[in-house]
Amino acid sequence: MTARHAVRVGSLGYLALILLAPVGLVFWRAFEHGPRPFWAAISNPEASHALRLTLEIAVVAVPLNTVFGVLCALAIVRHRIPGMGLVNAIVDLPMALSPVVVGLSLYLLYGTQGWFGPWLTAHGHRILFAYPGMLLATIFVSLPFVVREVVPVLRELGMEQEEAAATLGASPFATFRRITLPAIRYAVAYGVVLTTARALGEFGAVAIVSGGIAGRTQTLTQYVQASYENFQQTNAYAASVLLAGLAILTLVAMTAFRPREDRRGNRSA
């Protein structure tokens, strides 16, 4: 066996053992008794509510983090404002911080003993154990992805094309729409895919602020955990397959964006 074979077998074996085997096992267990129990499991009211809630959170969190992610990236790269280095570092905070800590910090802000909690409660707004808190937690943990994807592309792009557009009469907004955005669109799309994956899959931070009330504040990941703990394995496996299906969809979307970016890279080399 040559060294090249060894590398190939080693790396693929590792992937199979660590990634494919466990995920495959989940699929196998979900469909062990055919598709019927699977459908029954995912169409029960709690499961479909969890799915809907998960999607409702993602549908708000992802666009928000996309728009502000692009704005943040522009601010970090294009404007020489003092303190931008600090902003750049803070953006990475959700990557470094354990989601549990994120959840806890929201607790401290919005809990009954927290800074904003009492005022908000007095005015009839419920943050914790409700949709707003879960949304905040999800936005927090999925914030860095668009920024991190877009910043290096903006740096690489440089300012010359934007300056050229300005001398040709384009307003800053027209320049952004016609020059900057097309140049960063693959990075934005890739960032959106990563943000979506994170928003769908988040567990720790959301678990702390949601309370995980079945049929009300339970996301799909929490539903999986709750089902498993209650010995409803079929439900757990079925919901896991659903999550995995969503993940696979985002992965497919991701690979759809990737090669095009490479082709562009080759052409402009």
Place this chain on the structure above:
Amino acid sequence: MAIEARNVSKRFGDFTALDDVSVDVESGSLTALLGPSGSGKSTLLRVIAGLETADEGAVFISGREATALAPQKRGVGFVFQHYAPFKHMTVWDNVAFGMQIRRRPKAEIRRRVDELLDLVQLGGLGGRYPAQLSGGQRQRMALARALAPEPDVLLLDEPFGALDARVRVELRRWLLRLHDEVHVTTIFVTHDQEEALELADSIVVMNEGRVEQVAPPRRLYDEPANEFVMSFVGPVNKLGDAWVRPHDIELGHEPNAETREVQIERIVRLGFETRVELVRDDGERLYAQLTRNEADELELERGDIVYVRTRAETTFSA
């Protein structure tokens, strides 16, 4: 005056890029900003375009004060050193960009873009992407793009810097013809004195953020204002306090009262020109430029002792 910069200063942190610079550029002229790197020539161009704002001073374009105007309102066309092509647009769309932004009628845009592409010899390549063009083609596309909105002023930052030597010479001639045809007031930045001498009606020599001299090429060469201009524009020998152009050095085999003894160190034949490198008895080195015929008649050999006379020399009072 098409362009006037009045007492312009610009600093980047501790670095003074422009130090009280005043320049007038005549309407319809082709003006060179010439200087070594770091002399402030590109910064001055960018201040005129509005891509940098001056810390002090004022800029006038076509008689209108433009100091605080945004670049898109100045009516300038700018060609960047690396052309800054819009990579995701075709050549045609690149050239059309400035007119589309101004919402000109479609038919007019189509006519003018086709016209400009022909003018810059890119007719038929409109459907390509910038990455599919050669350096020279990309540079001509950038020119057409800058000319499309009919700017009052055309600004070129090191327009030939990124091209190889042969393409550069071709494009220079082509730019000269283009300027005769289009006649838009043009300023270009260069560090290549030969380029400035060949192209410009007027040369602004810059050094360390200041203007050293403004003059037509001939006068700049014959009557340099100071030692910097003398040394930067054209080849020169420095002998003590005197400056001598290598073509003002005469060689002969017989000494007389005006000559000085030198030894030939090296002979370099460059086609029509022959460069003879010499060393004086006091160790000072200099070189002479002769035509090939002159050099052949003298039958010069390496190591020979010959006698030099200078036809003209320049000294500057300190």
